Amino acid sequence: MLTLIAGLCLFLGVHSVRIFADGWRERQCQKWGVDTWRGTYAALSLLGMVLIVWGFGMVREVPVVLWMPPMGMRHAAALFTLMAFILLVAAYVPGNAIKARVHHPMVLGVKLWAVGHLLANGNLAHVILFGSFLVWAVVDFMAARQRDRRNPSSQLPPTTAKATAITVVVGVVSWVAFAFWLHGWLIGVKPFG
Numbered sequence: 001m002l003t004l005i006a007g008l009c010l011f012l013g014v015h016s017v018r019i020f021a022d023g024w025r026e027r028q029c030q031k032w033g034v035d036t037w038r039g040t041y042a043a044l045s046l047l048g049m050v051l052i053v054w055g056f057g058m059v060r061e062v063p064v065v066l067w068m069p070p071m072g073m074r075h076a077a078a079l080f081t082l083m084a085f086i087l088l089v090a091a092y093v094p095g096n097a098i099k100a101r102v103h104h105p106m107v108l109g110v111k112l113w114a115v116g117h118l119l120a121n122g123n124l125a126h127v128i129l130f131g132s133f134l135v136w137a138v139v140d141f142m143a144a145r146q147r148d149r150r151n152p153s154s155q156l157p158p159t160t161a162k163a164t165a166i167t168v169v170v171g172v173v174s175w176v177a178f179a180f181w182l183h184g185w186l187i188g189v190k191p192f193g
Contacts (some may be wrong), residue, residue, distance in 0.1 A: 001059055004128065007051025012136045014044045019143040052129070059125040067122035078179065078191065080116025084109040085178070086171030093170070095163035104144045110137040 017025050029037045087109030090098035099105050114134035117126060184190035 001055070001125075001128075003051055004055025004059055004125065007048050007053075007055050008129070008132045009048075011045055011048025011052060012132060014041055014048060016136065016140070019140055022147075056125060056129055060123075064124035065122060066124055066127060069120055069122050073119040074191065077116035077120035080112045080119070081179065082172065082175045084113040084116065085175035086168055087112065089171040089174065090167045093163055093167045095158060095160050096167040097159040097161075097164040098167055100157050100159045103148055104141055107137050107141045107144060110134075111141065 025037075032040070087098065087102070087105040090096050090102075091104075091106035091109070093099075102108050110133055114130040114137060117130040118134065121127075121130070179191050
């Protein structure tokens with residue numbers, strides 16, 4: 001459990017610098033250079049993710065069941081994660097209407113991913129893992145929206161139906177690949193199998 005918690009603290013801590021210390025972050029980028037900052041950020045994030053995966057794998061071996069979710073929650077989780085994949089893709093496809101509308105689709109996607117997994121899993125390890133990501137995503141989304149209000153753009157970025165369609169199609173195809181094949185291979189749990 002300590003390895004999982006250490007990984008969460010490191011990973012989410014690094015990802016929280018902009019939320020709680022944006023000015024300090026800017027000064028460090030200027031002092032170290034953007035590439036050094038990004039490299040350090042990436043290395044610490046990767047280390048945090050390795051600790052999360054390793055710790056979660058160890059904790060899953062001896063599950064502490066808090067509740068047994070109804071079977072229907074798996075269907076709700078599938079819907080939430082489908083939307084999360086589309087939002088994740090929306091963060092990277094330029095000119096899509098989803099990003100123009102929600103402004104921070106990746107963080108919103110993390111929220112949906114976490115909620116979906118919390119609905120379908122009642123073990124302590126799941127609650128700690130997905131609950132931590134959910135709390136972080138809620139706080140990050142609020143901080144990002146505050147930054148948006150402080151620095152409003154004069155107009156919405158231009159969007160196209162083609163970019164939005166590409167976003168949805170790539171998101172759905174990615175979700176299908178992950179849900180039906182990669183989740184079982186990488187995580188060891190087959191959501192639909």
